[in-house]
Amino acid sequence: MSTQKQVDPGRRGLLVATCAAGGVVGVATAGALVSTFQPSERAKAAGAPVEVDIGDVAPGEMKVVEWRGKPVWILRRTPAMMATLEKDQSELADPASEKIFQLDMPEYCKNPHRSRVEHKEVLVTVGICSHLGCSPSSRLAAGPQPNLPDNWPGGFLCPCHGSTFDLSARVFKNKPAPTNMDVPPYMYLSDSRIVIGKDEKGEA
Numbered sequence: 555m556s557t558q559k560q561v562d563p564g565r566r567g568l569l570v571a572t573c574a575a576g577g578v579v580g581v582a583t584a585g586a587l588v589s590t591f592q593p594s595e596r597a598k599a600a601g602a603p604v605e606v607d608i609g610d611v612a613p614g615e616m617k618v619v620e621w622r623g624k625p626v627w628i629l630r631r632t633p634a635m636m637a638t639l640e641k642d643q644s645e646l647a648d649p650a651s652e653k654i655f656q657l658d659m660p661e662y663c664k665n666p667h668r669s670r671v672e673h674k675e676v677l678v679t680v681g682i683c684s685h686l687g688c689s690p691s692s693r694l695a696a697g698p699q700p701n702l703p704d705n706w707p708g709g710f711l712c713p714c715h716g717s718t719f720d721l722s723a724r725v726f727k728n729k730p731a732p733t734n735m736d737v738p739p740y741m742y743l744s745d746s747r748i749v750i751g752k753d754e755k756g757e758a
């Protein structure tokens with residue numbers, strides 16, 4: 555399933571396609587955080603945090619929500635998917651996510667899973683390619699398939715110029731995209747609920 559969204563019109567004016575695996579698509583709205591947290595003027599201008607129920611995202615499925623006008627992917631990886639992340643990382647351009655695209659990498663996500671340790675199987679990433687801002691398509695299944703190498707481990711393929719990303723949204727070497735996709739700040743409100751755009755330090 556795919557939808558067309560205008561992403562970040564004031565900055566790039568790019569038309570992107572967002573794709574969801576498993577047919578799971580949802581858009582959460584800002585929750586009741588306002589009464590307990592006073593965001594900075596900068597954060598208010600950029601957009602409020604978004605609460606998302608992830609209890610309905612089964613292993614191997616992905617949910618897409620919108621935060622600050624951009625698609626954010628929430629992928630619950632299976633044990634087999636997780637196993638691909640720490641294998642051979644020599645084909646990744648920046649396996650430790652040392653280069654910044656648009657957002658600083660949260661400290662708590664500086665690991666091969668690029669996720670919080672308490673729920674390391676859940677990837678939360680901004681689904682925007684760091685080349686020219688298209689939204690990659692999910693190619694979650696491993697193995698040979700059109701436009702991908704035979705040893706494809708599962709991940710994402712940008713339809714615009716062919717950049718490929720692993721299941722942690724890390725870009726492979728020798729592709730147009732210069733950096734991995736962004737991981738936004740986020741935190742768990744419960745085992746089945748997260749908030750994007752806010753963590754223990756406050757709002758992004």
Ligand code: FES
Nearest residue numbers: 683685686712715
């Ligand atoms: S925009 Fe993704 S490869 Fe060019």
